[in-house]
Amino acid sequence: MSFGGLSALNDVTLTVPEHHIVGLIGPNGAGKTTLFNCLTGLYAPTSGRVLLNGRPLAADPAEAARRGIARTFQNIRLFSEMSVIDNVLTGRHTRIRQSLLSALLHGPGYRRSEAEAVEWARAELAFVGLDPEGRAPARSLAYGDQRRLEIARALAGDPAVLMLDEPTAGMNAKETAAVRELIIAIRERGIAVVVIEHDTKFIFSLCDHVHVLVRGQMLVEGPPAVVRADQRVIEAYLGAA
Numbered sequence: 001m002s003f004g005g006l007s008a009l010n011d012v013t014l015t016v017p018e019h020h021i022v023g024l025i026g027p028n029g030a031g032k033t034t035l036f037n038c039l040t041g042l043y044a045p046t047s048g049r050v051l052l053n054g055r056p057l058a059a060d061p062a063e064a065a066r067r068g069i070a071r072t073f074q075n076i077r078l079f080s081e082m083s084v085i086d087n088v089l090t091g092r093h094t095r096i097r098q099s100l101l102s103a104l105l106h107g108p109g110y111r112r113s114e115a116e117a118v119e120w121a122r123a124e125l126a127f128v129g130l131d132p133e134g135r136a137p138a139r140s141l142a143y144g145d146q147r148r149l150e151i152a153r154a155l156a157g158d159p160a161v162l163m164l165d166e167p168t169a170g171m172n173a174k175e176t177a178a179v180r181e182l183i184i185a186i187r188e189r190g191i192a193v194v195v196i197e198h199d200t201k202f203i204f205s206l207c208d209h210v211h212v213l214v215r216g217q218m219l220v221e222g223p224p225a226v227v228r229a230d231q232r233v234i235e236a237y238l239g240a241a
């Protein structure tokens with residue numbers, strides 16, 4: 001992926017096997033978020049391809065969502081004035097197919113699918129540890145709960161792959177531990193997870209596989225124990241000293 005003359009990602013390959021938790025680490029500006037943007041259809045890579053279950057994925061975030069790629073952002077992006085449950089419903093609606101006529105008329109098919117969507121949204125809120133009724137506006141939630149809400153919204157689209165961009169940023173140790181448990185529970189549902197984090201302890205203790213991106217290139221990848229011990233990672237990522 002190039003931006004004008006800047007090569008933000010160069011010859012990068014990332015594979016996400018089913019049921020895996022894949023970690024992506026690297027110094028500031030390494031290209032981690034750019035890679036997420038390419039994988040979720042937000043950016044069209046300058047060259048190269050994104051495949052999901054072997055089929056190419058177009059550079060279209062709506063298609064990525066429909067095909068089962070969900071994500072959260074580094075900075076919280078909620079509809080802050082909307083209720084908590086309505087935020088989750090926006091995630092669910094990527095999966096609901098209704099004719100415009102049925103929606104306008106509020107016909108029985110529409111009402112049934114809306115009722116199912118609400119049930120699904122409540123279940124996702126409970127799953128991430130929030131009040132399933134979710135009547136309060138999103139902005140009234142504490143910071144850590146807003147991050148959980150973003151995860152609930154992403155899960156509401158019933159994804160095959162969930163991509164989390166710094167899910168524990170700004171959290172204390174207790175909140176971070178809770179997110180760790182949540183990610184493990186998400187994997188147990190059969191969803192593959194890709195997670196960007198600066199907290200290497202978090203990544204090495206959680207992930208099945210870790211990729212280290214440095215200046216737009218994949219420096220090392222492998223199981224946490226191998227990556228952690230790699231001299232190039234220690235030097236490039238943590239500093240030679």
Ligand SMILES: Nc1ncnc2c1ncn2[C@@H]1O[C@H](COP(=O)(O)OP(=O)(O)OP(=O)(O)O)[C@@H](O)[C@H]1O
Nearest residue numbers: 003006008026027028029030031032033034035074
């Ligand atoms: N839309 C864009 N236009 C121009 N340059 C961009 C754009 N998006 C990212 N870049 C550049 O690409 C490089 C990689 O940025 P990116 O945000 O992906 O890094 P990162 O590893 O996610 O960093 P951080 O850990 O600080 O979030 C940086 O040099 C950045 O300035």
